[in-house]
Amino acid sequence: MSASNHLPAVWTRLDVPAGLGLGTLTAAPGGYRFEASETVAGHAEHFACRFTVRTDLAWVCSEARVEVMTGFGARELGMTGRGGHWSVDGHPEPSLDGCLDVDVAATPLTHTLPIRRLGLTPGESRDITVARIDVPSLRVWRVVQRYTRLDTSAGRDRYEYRDPHHGSFELTVDRDGVVLDYEGLARRVS
Template structure:
């Protein structure tokens, strides 16, 4: 795997008036780090989102830090996983018990975590519990998501992502598991 920040991915958001994100997957001795930033302008809403997600060598989320800059100032959120127990800003978050992945709602980058961790073969599906972070308000809740892998097409991995509250979307990924196209949400620029 060429997890490196030498060539960060850039996505254009398709679900808002103006939105652009930049993200990198960085290999570290004890796991992986996802670094990203998003800038969004939509119907009077303007904000930037900056986040870091740390995962172990098995792609299990261990720590998350999110920072939002908007007209309301700067707000931050920190999540940390201690085995099956989660902390939110240092306090126990029992509602997240059993979550393995995190999904920062403003970016396709965090979809890489379950895609890499699950290692699904074409035709396989898996339901997972994730700590879903709504952006820009930083609400966190437990969400069940389903990932189904399909046959690759045109050199890209293909998945369908489904969540009860958000619908079903087709995802295509590169060889590192980074999103190329996320139906109706984001498309890779570079």
């Protein structure tokens, strides 16, 4: 797997009337940087968000910044982590202790983090605890997620993602571990 995508990945949302996301993964000093944006016009909500997530060379998250714009204005959330201990907007958040990954709910891009970090073989599963950031509310909470690597199909790696709040979904990824299809939620168009 390479360290970066040469062009941004673009996804169309399948779960709302209109939604489009764009994201990149690039090598950065001492790790990797994820940059993405998402615009959603749903039945009940309309928002745009932009985020940056930084990791070390082992794909462990060290920083996340999310900006959201809704009809109520713009808001921002900043998180920093070290050794599985997190601060949210400069305040220690012990409920997130042990979380190595950040899941920004508005985008398929952050699924790349555990896919790359875990290095699962077909048939292997792993439960992980992540700091999940809801968009557009910017609420952060601890969630247990399970990733299972499925058999390859049509030359693509596949994973099952599961969490207790949303159920399970199949993810198909490219050679960099970036989502191509997120069952029922997003499909890569570029």
